[in-house]
Amino acid sequence: MWLSDRRSFLALLLAGGLSACGFTPVYAPGGSGEGLQGSVTIAEPDTREGFELVKALEARLGRNLSARYDLNYTITTRTQGLGVTAAQEITRTQVMGEVGYEVVERDTDQVVHKGTVSNFTSYSSEGSTVSTAAVERDAYRRLMVSMADLITTRLMATYSGWGS
Template identity: 40%
Template structure:
């Protein structure tokens, strides 16, 4: 077992120079394109629980600052729909669909430098007790906000790489 772990470690160590040779560079590295976004984005205050989670996740990734170079507005729309029913017609599963629209603006000029819309979905089961169903619903909304945040971050990284070149 330990022999296998050493081989696995050695193969990962050997891959390091190959990644460096292909131009791989961490997005937040010293020369990474997204490092200019760190601690430079002031997010607008959240308006509801979903937006609160999304803003919290964005601040975890970008930094929470009172002043910066950019301002960001995010709006979230969430809908739930029945995804499964029992023979008696009781909904047993829900899909939670979320859209997040964002705009990153330069605070000095007020100009929107990039904007977009991302969409994703998740679901939860409604077959347990009332408390279990409410916990599943809350968890589903939080997971959805994390997924939307990930998509927004990918779009911001792509924009920052494009803007830097």
Template identity: 30%
Template sequence: MALAPALPRGRGRSVARRAVLVSAAVGLLAACGFRPMYGRGGAGGPALSSVAVAPIPERFGQLLRNALLDRLRPGPEPRHELQVSLSLLDQDLGVQRDDRATLANLQATATWRLLTRVDDGRQRLDAEGTARAAVTYNILDNQYATEASRRAAQRDMAEHLAADIETRLAALFAGRRGL
């Protein structure tokens, strides 16, 4: 019969001490009302699925709406409606001696409003906010490559704005259980 080698005295105690500290930390977080925002039983899940996203005009608005729909996953009969208005600013940077730009900065501002349907069919404003994002992309000699770079920048920016709005809505729903 072979015996397992014994751990050195310091290492075994260190592992046990860490396990006790982690258990205590988890217990303290649970006692203070901490709940994860995502995952099973998280604050954001069911509440976020009660939010419908209104159509947003323009191509970039479609990208943002699709990113929001992917994140919120509205159910069949949502109680809330998210309305978003966008503004885009495209600036040339990195100008060369011959006045050709080699770099561009794209900035977006999304102003959002969360409306809740009231029993009489009207809507009341529950929250509003602003999300901002900026992306830099290359202006290349090939016009097609430049447009592909710009579109990729827009997709990244739409994902960033959607993540910001989702986080704010999840925090709002977690803070106001009766919303």
């Protein structure tokens, strides 16, 4: 019985403490997630990495070609060999990426938010040429999905009606 009272007390304390500090869940009615949904047009991709980034961002933010804001981005990636055998053959490759982005209000051409996110992933370089190409392509896709997650998190954390 004491344990259930303790849980109730902690839940009540947590709810009261979060509401007192002004905490609002992102996806709650009136939260920043609701305000951003469908309000950002993402620049068209011109590379495979750009396509994966835009696809992931549109899955999170929605697609609206006549939205209030434009999101422009630049993608930079590089690779580095990690695992090396005694015969100097690379067995694992790390892909590092960085995406610089800016959100521009269409009506005023004013940059309302900008930032840079970075992350990395890796893949095994051992195997046939075909399998290595497939895992390399998947590593770049995973990297762009993680970048889209980081960008979305930052947009939702900073959005409070940017240009309102």
